[in-house]
Structure formats: structure tokens, C-alpha cells
Amino acid sequence: MSKIAFHLNCLTHGGAERVVTNLANQFAQEGYEVLVATEWTDEDEFVLDSRVKRVHVGLRTEDEHKSRLAKYFRRVHYLHEFMQKEKPDVLVAFARLAIFRALMACRHTGVPVVISVRIDPTKSYVGFRNTLQIRRYFGRAAGAVFQTEDARKFFAPRLQEQSRIILNPLTDKYIGVPEPDRRRKEIVNVARLADFKNQPLLVEAFARVHEKYPDYILKIYGPDSEDGSKERIEEQIRKYQLDGAVLLMGGSDQLEKEVPGAAVFAYSSDYEGMPNSVMEAMAMGLPVVSTDCPCGGPRMIIKDHQNGILVPVGDAEALAEGILYLIEHPQEADRMGREARKIAEVANAQAVFEQWRDYLNEVMKNGKRC
Numbered sequence: 001m002s003k004i005a006f007h008l009n010c011l012t013h014g015g016a017e018r019v020v021t022n023l024a025n026q027f028a029q030e031g032y033e034v035l036v037a038t039e040w041t042d043e044d045e046f047v048l049d050s051r052v053k054r055v056h057v058g059l060r061t062e063d064e065h066k067s068r069l070a071k072y073f074r075r076v077h078y079l080h081e082f083m084q085k086e087k088p089d090v091l092v093a094f095a096r097l098a099i100f101r102a103l104m105a106c107r108h109t110g111v112p113v114v115i116s117v118r119i120d121p122t123k124s125y126v127g128f129r130n131t132l133q134i135r136r137y138f139g140r141a142a143g144a145v146f147q148t149e150d151a152r153k154f155f156a157p158r159l160q161e162q163s164r165i166i167l168n169p170l171t172d173k174y175i176g177v178p179e180p181d182r183r184r185k186e187i188v189n190v191a192r193l194a195d196f197k198n199q200p201l202l203v204e205a206f207a208r209v210h211e212k213y214p215d216y217i218l219k220i221y222g223p224d225s226e227d228g229s230k231e232r233i234e235e236q237i238r239k240y241q242l243d244g245a246v247l248l249m250g251g252s253d254q255l256e257k258e259v260p261g262a263a264v265f266a267y268s269s270d271y272e273g274m275p276n277s278v279m280e281a282m283a284m285g286l287p288v289v290s291t292d293c294p295c296g297g298p299r300m301i302i303k304d305h306q307n308g309i310l311v312p313v314g315d316a317e318a319l320a321e322g323i324l325y326l327i328e329h330p331q332e333a334d335r336m337g338r339e340a341r342k343i344a345e346v347a348n349a350q351a352v353f354e355q356w357r358d359y360l361n362e363v364m365k366n367g368k369r370c
Helices: 015-029 068-086 096-105 128-140 149-153 157-161 199-212 229-239 276-283 297-301 316-328 330-340 343-347 349-366
Strands: 003-008 033-038 053-056 090-094 113-116 143-146 163-165 184-190 217-221 246-250 262-267 288-291 309-311
Touching (some): 003 015, 003 068, 015 090, 068 096, 090 096, 090 349, 143 349, 149 163, 199 217, 199 229, 199 262, 262 276, 262 316, 276 288, 276 297, 276 343, 309 316, 316 330
Parallel strands (some): 003 090, 113 143, 184 217, 184 262, 217 246, 262 288
16 A cells, blocks of 8 residues: 655644644555654644654754754755655645755655645745745645645646645534524634734624624634734724623634534635635534635635625625624525535545545656656
């Protein structure tokens, strides 16, 4: 059976980390030999199947006092050693820094490398250094997996031709959640508190909703990224005098129990890859309103006023109007929620795994080797 390796920074809770963990576990269950090569470990990580081999390819104790540049090249060297020693039939690198390391490390290993771009490339793959590395190293890639067509179009035609668009897999617990008998007077948002998630905009929009419907509350679920976003959200709460009406709930692993009965799921990001929490909300049948943010993730899964509502990025008034529409048209909201559930037909874990499996088998058979 084939040997598949995944490379990323760590397995701490995040979108890419969840996808890698799910894929690694599924490939192992199917009988593949699976390795996950990471830079470091964290206290709070996703759990790998016991059959998956975890390998440390990050810095070592003797590297602590080296320069930043020297550390960078040591990381590449350790990944190169891993590829030479383990000789996987394919290595899949997730996210920008891991992608650059993998494409630098693969030379003379004979290992085909598939890259997986997880966020809007117009925000994360621009600037002199990124442009230089893309030009120099991306030609080594045997293939690529993107989440949206807009993300794929950012890169060179040759890479586009060798690529696939594959949605993130839904976790099973979000599929088949019972429809609530009655929706609570709650607006919910699920996203870590980070600048590009723009929850301050959501608070501004909710202030307009709350003025008309003061018995509604906004619950924001997600850990603090410690980039100052939590403080900016709290400042907005004070500005609009929404103490007690906007609640910062922190992270939760019980979302399938806590959020399905809400009236609206609202998403305010300025840019995204493919937002997992929007997909999960749809799978649970929540009426969703989301910004139509680049690189086109929400637009790929939401058909406006069919299974959710799309609004312009950065427009608090439009976001408020979308929320109000769903509150004031409960039958339409329920209909959209039922339509939204159909995302599980194309994004369930098995369907997504089969797309990855078929593509990686194709790369292992015909893909370019470094």
C-alpha cells in the first residue's frame, strides 16, 4: 500500500490542522502508511489515529542560538532528511510556510509534492519575498489543492491545470442535527477572535438589529488569537452599550449542541479560504448570512437567498439587513436552513476523502517528482 506524508506546522486546533488530522486518520483506516511531519507540538491538538506516525522535523535543542536565517535553513534541511529517509510516495504540504519548506526540501528526493493553499492568496502570497519564492519554487509542485476557483486563478496556468478544488470535510457530528422546534432569539458567530474575522463589524451590525429587537442577543464563539481583536470587540460593545447583549463565549467543542437553535448564524470576515464554521452552520440547518469575502469561499457554498444570504464585505448596514431579513421572515429562514443542510451531501467526510484519495493516487502515478 502507498505511503502518504503530510507536512504542516503543528496540529493545534485550526482549519488546516483539522483537515490534515481527518485525512491522515482516514488514509490510515484505509490501509495506507501515513506520516505527519510537524515543526512542533502543542498542548491542545487534534488526535491522530494510533496507526499514523508523527515525526518531528522542526528545530532541535542545538539550533536555539542560531540566527533566524540559519534556523530557517535548518528546518528545510530536517524536512529534506525526513523525505530522504521515509521516501513517501507523495507529500502534501498545508499552508504557506510549510509549502515553501516542502518545495525547497524536495530536491533530489524523488518525492512528488502537492501543495494545499488554505487562505486568500491575494492577502498571504503577495509581496517581494513571497513572489520571489513562488517564481523560484512553485514549478516543483506535482499538484495543488485549492478551496475556491478564485484562489486557483491567482497562480500560474501550469499549476492550475494540475490542480483540484476540494471542499473541507465536515465533521460527522454536524450532520443530521435535529431541526429545533423553535428558534431562540440569538444571533451566533463562530470564529476565532482575529483581525480578518472582523467581529467588530458584526457588533456594529448587531447594534442596528438590537435597536429594533432588544430581546435578541449576539453570542460569539471562538478563542482569542491575542492580536488585539478581543479588545476591539469589547470596545465596540462599550461604544454601542451592548453589555449583556453581546457575549464572548470563548472556544467550545460542543457547538453541535449549543448553536443549532439560534435564529441566525452571522459571519463577518474580510477574507477567508473556505470557512469551516459557515459550512458547519449550514450542515446543522442554521439560516446563514455571510460576507461575500475573497477568495470566494462563502460564494462557493451559499446561493444568495436560496440557502443563505451573501452581503458585501465591510458593510455593517447590509449585514444588519441580512440578519433582520432572517429574523422577520422565519419561514424563509427555515427554508434556507433546510436547503443549507444539503451541503452535507457533497462535503461529508467520506465524499471529500474520496476526492483526495483519487487525486493523490493520480499524482503518485503520474506526478512530477523532485
